[in-house]
Amino acid sequence: MSKNFFSTCFIILLTFSLNAQTESDAFTIKKIYETALTESNAYVWLTHLSENIGGRLAGSPNSSKAEDYTQRILDSLGVNSSFRQECTTNWWHRKKESEVNMYLSPNVKVQLTSTSLGNTIGTNNKEIKANVIEVHGLNELKKLGEDEIAGKIVFFNRPMDAKLVNSFNAYGGAVDQRVFGAARAAEFGAVAVLVRSMTNKLDDVPHTGTSIYEDGINKIPSIAISTMAANLLSETLVSSPDIMVGLSNDNETVPNQKNYNIIGEWKGSEFPDQIIVVGGHLDSWDLAGGAHDDGAGCVQSMAVVEIFKKMNYQPKHTIRVVLFANEENGLVGGQEYAKLAKENGENHIAAIESDAGGFSPRGFSADGLSSFFDAKFKKVSDWFNLLEPYGVSLSKGGSGADISPLKDQGPLLFGLRPDSQRYFDYHHTPDDHIEAVNKRELNLGSAAMASLIFLIDQYGI
Amino acid sequence: MSKNFFSTCFIILLTFSLNAQTESDAFTIKKIYETALTESNAYVWLTHLSENIGGRLAGSPNSSKAEDYTQRILDSLGVNSSFRQECTTNWWHRKKESEVNMYLSPNVKVQLTSTSLGNTIGTNNKEIKANVIEVHGLNELKKLGEDEIAGKIVFFNRPMDAKLVNSFNAYGGAVDQRVFGAARAAEFGAVAVLVRSMTNKLDDVPHTGTSIYEDGINKIPSIAISTMAANLLSETLVSSPDIMVGLSNDNETVPNQKNYNIIGEWKGSEFPDQIIVVGGHLDSWDLAGGAHDDGAGCVQSMAVVEIFKKMNYQPKHTIRVVLFANEENGLVGGQEYAKLAKENGENHIAAIESDAGGFSPRGFSADGLSSFFDAKFKKVSDWFNLLEPYGVSLSKGGSGADISPLKDQGPLLFGLRPDSQRYFDYHHTPDDHIEAVNKRELNLGSAAMASLIFLIDQYGI
Structure with missing residues (x-):
C-alpha cells in the first residue's frame, strides 16, 4: 500500500475525529448555557450582595460582610479550598x-x-x-x-x-x-x-x-x-x-483598614499547577448596591464553578475564582494578587474578568504579553465559531483592571464584553440595584465565561 | 504591450476602486450611526406615541390619533407624499x-x-x-x-x-x-x-x-x-x-371600524419604481403604551428618513415608510398592503420590519422566495463586514408579520433582530412604557436599518 493511502486515511480519521470533537464541544457548551439559564443561583446571590449587604466600599463594615458571604458561597459550591489574601485599604467615608x-x-x-x-x-x-x-x-x-x-x-x-x-x-x-x-x-x-x-x-x-x-x-x-x-x-x-x-x-478617610481578596480554588485533575482565574471585584461604591458594578462579575465568576459542578464537569486545570478587594478606590486587590502569584512562582495560563455589567454578553476582548500574543490569540479565535450561535465573539483589547497586573506573568487575559448601552445609566449611582439587572442576561454572562473556560481547559493556551 | 499587462492593470484598478468604495461606504455608515445617536427624534416621537396617545388597539379612538400623529411626523420629515390605505377592523374592547x-x-x-x-x-x-x-x-x-x-x-x-x-x-x-x-x-x-x-x-x-x-x-x-x-x-x-x-x-367587540396603513413615500432619484419598504405596526395592546411593541419599530422606521434627510442623502430607490394597521389582532394592514401592491403592479425589491423591541440590535434575519433567495442572500451577506463593527450580523430566518404577505411578490424580506432577553418582560403587559426603552438602544436600531437600506440603495438586490 502506498504512503498516499495512509496519508489519506490519516486525514480522513483526523477530520472525523475533529468533527466529532467539535460536535462534542458544541454539546457541552449547549449544556453550559442550559444549566446557566435554568439552574444557576447567581441572581439570588446578587440580590443578597447588592440589597441585603448593599454598597461595600473598600474598608467599610459592609465590605467585610461581602467577604464573609462570598467565601461561604464558594465553600458551599465544593471548591477544594477557599482562602484570603490580606490587603490594606483606606476607608473613604461619606459622612454627609x-x-x-x-x-x-x-x-x-x-x-x-x-x-x-x-x-x-x-x-x-x-x-x-x-x-x-x-x-x-x-x-x-x-x-x-x-x-x-x-x-x-x-x-x-x-x-x-x-x-x-x-x-x-x-x-x-x-x-x-x-x-x-x-x-x-x-x-x-x-x-x-x-x-x-x-x-x-x-x-x-x-x-x-x-x-x-x-x-x-x-x-x-x-x-x-x-x-x-x-x-x-x-x-x-x-x-x-x-x-x-x-x-x-x-x-472622612479612615486609614489602614483590612480587606481581602476572596479566593476559591478548584484543583485541576491533570494540570493542577496551571491556573485559570475567573473573577470580578467585590467592592462597590456606597450610593447603591453595586449590582452591575461589580456584584454581577462576582456572582458570574462563582457561577462558573456552580455550572461545572451541576454538570459533573471536572476541570483538568486549576480554576480559581478570585473576588478582588478594592478595585474602585485604589486597585489594591489586583496588585496584591499579582504580587503573591509572582512570589509563589504560580503559573497562570489565563485570567478572565467580568467588570462591565451584567448585561447580555456580546463577546470577550483579549490582551496579553506581546511575545506570544498573536499565536495565542489565533488559537483561541478558532474556537469562537462554537460561540457564534450565542452571539459571543472575540476581539483584541483591554481585559479588566483587576487582572491586568498579572499581564507580565504571561497569561492570556480576557474581559467579558456585555452590551454597553445601559452600563453608564447605573454606573456609580444610587440606581445600581438588582432591579436594573435582568436575570437571563446575567446568567448568559456566566455561561459565556464558563464556555470559554471549558475550551481553555480542553485545549490549553 | 501584452494582454496580461492590461489584465493586471484592470485588476489593480478594480481592487483600488473596490477598496475606495468600501471606505466610502464605511464612512457613510459611521455618519448614519453618529446622526442616529445624536440627532434623531425617535425617542421623543415614541414618548408621545406611547405616553401621550397610549395603547392603540385596532379600531380604538387612540388608533386614529396614532395615525394622525405619525402621518404629521412623516410629512414634517419632507417625504414626497404621505397617504393612507383603508383597512376594516373590529375593535375588541376591554370594558372591565x-x-x-x-x-x-x-x-x-x-x-x-x-x-x-x-x-x-x-x-x-x-x-x-x-x-x-x-x-x-x-x-x-x-x-x-x-x-x-x-x-x-x-x-x-x-x-x-x-x-x-x-x-x-x-x-x-x-x-x-x-x-x-x-x-x-x-x-x-x-x-x-x-x-x-x-x-x-x-x-x-x-x-x-x-x-x-x-x-x-x-x-x-x-x-x-x-x-x-x-x-x-x-x-x-x-x-x-x-x-x-x-x-x-x-x-365587547365593535365591528367595522376604520383603520389605515400610514405611508410616507420618498421617491428614488434613479429607480423610482423600485421600492424599499421599512416599517412596523402602529397598533398596540391596550394595557400600556406599546413602547416596545411596536411603537419602537414605527419611530425607528420614520427615523430612517430623518437620518438620511439630516445627512442630505438622496436615495436612488424609492423608500416607503409603512406603519401597518392592526398587526396584533388580525394582521389586516399587512395583508391589505400586499394586496394593493399586487393590484398596482408595484415592484418591491426589499422590505424591512422592526417588530422585536427597541433593544440593542444584534442583526437582521432574511427571508424571501426560494427561487433566487440564496443568490440574493449571498450578495447581501457580503456587505455585512461593514456592519460587523456595530455588532450587527445577518442570518436566515423569519422577517416580520406585516411584511411577510409581500413575500410572493419577490422582495428580500428582513427582520431587525435586537437582543431578545428583555422583550418578554414587557410584551403585551402594563409595563410596556417608555421607561422600558433605552434611548441609545432605540437609536442604534434606527441606525442599523438605515445602514442596511443605504447598502441596498447603493447596490440593489
Missing part, C-alpha cells in the same frame, strides 16, 4: 452627602443634584461660596491660568461623546476630568471642582467615582453633579457669568 | 378587566393577577365558578376527553422554555396555548380557559395577546394569569385538586 446651590440672588438658590467624589476632602459642612468657571478639559486650565481660576470653583463639563457606539470608549474619553480635575485645578488656585456626571443619559442622577489627589498639591473638594444639573449650570453661566455657587459636604 | 379568584373555602378566596386575552368574550361581569384541570399543551386535551374536561376551567400552564437562548423561539413554542386554547378546550366542553402568561420572567404581571375563536365552536372566556399566579394555582391544585376558581370580566 454634598449639597450644591446656585445663587440666583443672595436669597434665591437652586439646588443642583450632586454627590461627593470618592476620596474628596469635605468642607466640614461649611459652605464654600465662589464664582464658577466652566471648562471642557484639563488642558484648558493652563490657557486660563491663575488669573482666571484662583478663588473660583472650576466646573468640568465635557460630556461623554454620544457618537461613540461603545459607551466605555466615551467614558474613557471623559473620565480624566473626574479623576484628575481637583488636582489640576488646585494647581491654579481653584477652591473646589464640580464635574459633570459620567453618563450619556440626560437625567438628574449623580455619578460618584474615584478622584485622586497628588502630593504637594492643595486638596480641594471634588463633587459630581447630574447631567441635567450640569446643563442648567452651564446655561445659567451664559446669561449670568458672575453667579455664585455654594457647596458643602462632610467626609 | 378580568378578576380571577381561587376559593380556598366558600368564603376564603385568593385573587390571581389576570388579564383578559384579546378577542375573548366576557362573562358580563357574572362569575363563572368551576373546577380546574391543568394541562401543558393542546394535545393533552384529546387524551383527557370530554369526561375530564366538560364543565371545567382548563388551565394551560406550559412555560416558555427557559433553556432557549433566543426568547422568541421560546415564545413560539408556547403561544399556541394562548391563541388556540379556548377553541380547543371548548370542543371538549370546557367553560373557560386560564393561560400562563407568555414570559420567562417569574413575576406578577399578566400578559395579554390575541386569542382566536373558530366557526362552529362554542366561545368561552379566555384569560391570562401572571407566572406567579400560575405557579400558585398549579401548586394549590396538587394538594387541592377539587378547588373552585371563579372568573369574571366584561368585553
Whole structure:
C-alpha cells in the first residue's frame, strides 16, 4: 500500500475525529448555557450582595460582610479550598452627602443634584461660596491660568461623546476630568471642582467615582453633579457669568483598614499547577448596591464553578475564582494578587474578568504579553465559531483592571464584553440595584465565561 | 504591450476602486450611526406615541390619533407624499378587566393577577365558578376527553422554555396555548380557559395577546394569569385538586371600524419604481403604551428618513415608510398592503420590519422566495463586514408579520433582530412604557436599518 493511502486515511480519521470533537464541544457548551439559564443561583446571590449587604466600599463594615458571604458561597459550591489574601485599604467615608446651590440672588438658590467624589476632602459642612468657571478639559486650565481660576470653583463639563457606539470608549474619553480635575485645578488656585456626571443619559442622577489627589498639591473638594444639573449650570453661566455657587459636604478617610481578596480554588485533575482565574471585584461604591458594578462579575465568576459542578464537569486545570478587594478606590486587590502569584512562582495560563455589567454578553476582548500574543490569540479565535450561535465573539483589547497586573506573568487575559448601552445609566449611582439587572442576561454572562473556560481547559493556551 | 499587462492593470484598478468604495461606504455608515445617536427624534416621537396617545388597539379612538400623529411626523420629515390605505377592523374592547379568584373555602378566596386575552368574550361581569384541570399543551386535551374536561376551567400552564437562548423561539413554542386554547378546550366542553402568561420572567404581571375563536365552536372566556399566579394555582391544585376558581370580566367587540396603513413615500432619484419598504405596526395592546411593541419599530422606521434627510442623502430607490394597521389582532394592514401592491403592479425589491423591541440590535434575519433567495442572500451577506463593527450580523430566518404577505411578490424580506432577553418582560403587559426603552438602544436600531437600506440603495438586490 502506498504512503498516499495512509496519508489519506490519516486525514480522513483526523477530520472525523475533529468533527466529532467539535460536535462534542458544541454539546457541552449547549449544556453550559442550559444549566446557566435554568439552574444557576447567581441572581439570588446578587440580590443578597447588592440589597441585603448593599454598597461595600473598600474598608467599610459592609465590605467585610461581602467577604464573609462570598467565601461561604464558594465553600458551599465544593471548591477544594477557599482562602484570603490580606490587603490594606483606606476607608473613604461619606459622612454627609454634598449639597450644591446656585445663587440666583443672595436669597434665591437652586439646588443642583450632586454627590461627593470618592476620596474628596469635605468642607466640614461649611459652605464654600465662589464664582464658577466652566471648562471642557484639563488642558484648558493652563490657557486660563491663575488669573482666571484662583478663588473660583472650576466646573468640568465635557460630556461623554454620544457618537461613540461603545459607551466605555466615551467614558474613557471623559473620565480624566473626574479623576484628575481637583488636582489640576488646585494647581491654579481653584477652591473646589464640580464635574459633570459620567453618563450619556440626560437625567438628574449623580455619578460618584474615584478622584485622586497628588502630593504637594492643595486638596480641594471634588463633587459630581447630574447631567441635567450640569446643563442648567452651564446655561445659567451664559446669561449670568458672575453667579455664585455654594457647596458643602462632610467626609472622612479612615486609614489602614483590612480587606481581602476572596479566593476559591478548584484543583485541576491533570494540570493542577496551571491556573485559570475567573473573577470580578467585590467592592462597590456606597450610593447603591453595586449590582452591575461589580456584584454581577462576582456572582458570574462563582457561577462558573456552580455550572461545572451541576454538570459533573471536572476541570483538568486549576480554576480559581478570585473576588478582588478594592478595585474602585485604589486597585489594591489586583496588585496584591499579582504580587503573591509572582512570589509563589504560580503559573497562570489565563485570567478572565467580568467588570462591565451584567448585561447580555456580546463577546470577550483579549490582551496579553506581546511575545506570544498573536499565536495565542489565533488559537483561541478558532474556537469562537462554537460561540457564534450565542452571539459571543472575540476581539483584541483591554481585559479588566483587576487582572491586568498579572499581564507580565504571561497569561492570556480576557474581559467579558456585555452590551454597553445601559452600563453608564447605573454606573456609580444610587440606581445600581438588582432591579436594573435582568436575570437571563446575567446568567448568559456566566455561561459565556464558563464556555470559554471549558475550551481553555480542553485545549490549553 | 501584452494582454496580461492590461489584465493586471484592470485588476489593480478594480481592487483600488473596490477598496475606495468600501471606505466610502464605511464612512457613510459611521455618519448614519453618529446622526442616529445624536440627532434623531425617535425617542421623543415614541414618548408621545406611547405616553401621550397610549395603547392603540385596532379600531380604538387612540388608533386614529396614532395615525394622525405619525402621518404629521412623516410629512414634517419632507417625504414626497404621505397617504393612507383603508383597512376594516373590529375593535375588541376591554370594558372591565378580568378578576380571577381561587376559593380556598366558600368564603376564603385568593385573587390571581389576570388579564383578559384579546378577542375573548366576557362573562358580563357574572362569575363563572368551576373546577380546574391543568394541562401543558393542546394535545393533552384529546387524551383527557370530554369526561375530564366538560364543565371545567382548563388551565394551560406550559412555560416558555427557559433553556432557549433566543426568547422568541421560546415564545413560539408556547403561544399556541394562548391563541388556540379556548377553541380547543371548548370542543371538549370546557367553560373557560386560564393561560400562563407568555414570559420567562417569574413575576406578577399578566400578559395579554390575541386569542382566536373558530366557526362552529362554542366561545368561552379566555384569560391570562401572571407566572406567579400560575405557579400558585398549579401548586394549590396538587394538594387541592377539587378547588373552585371563579372568573369574571366584561368585553365587547365593535365591528367595522376604520383603520389605515400610514405611508410616507420618498421617491428614488434613479429607480423610482423600485421600492424599499421599512416599517412596523402602529397598533398596540391596550394595557400600556406599546413602547416596545411596536411603537419602537414605527419611530425607528420614520427615523430612517430623518437620518438620511439630516445627512442630505438622496436615495436612488424609492423608500416607503409603512406603519401597518392592526398587526396584533388580525394582521389586516399587512395583508391589505400586499394586496394593493399586487393590484398596482408595484415592484418591491426589499422590505424591512422592526417588530422585536427597541433593544440593542444584534442583526437582521432574511427571508424571501426560494427561487433566487440564496443568490440574493449571498450578495447581501457580503456587505455585512461593514456592519460587523456595530455588532450587527445577518442570518436566515423569519422577517416580520406585516411584511411577510409581500413575500410572493419577490422582495428580500428582513427582520431587525435586537437582543431578545428583555422583550418578554414587557410584551403585551402594563409595563410596556417608555421607561422600558433605552434611548441609545432605540437609536442604534434606527441606525442599523438605515445602514442596511443605504447598502441596498447603493447596490440593489
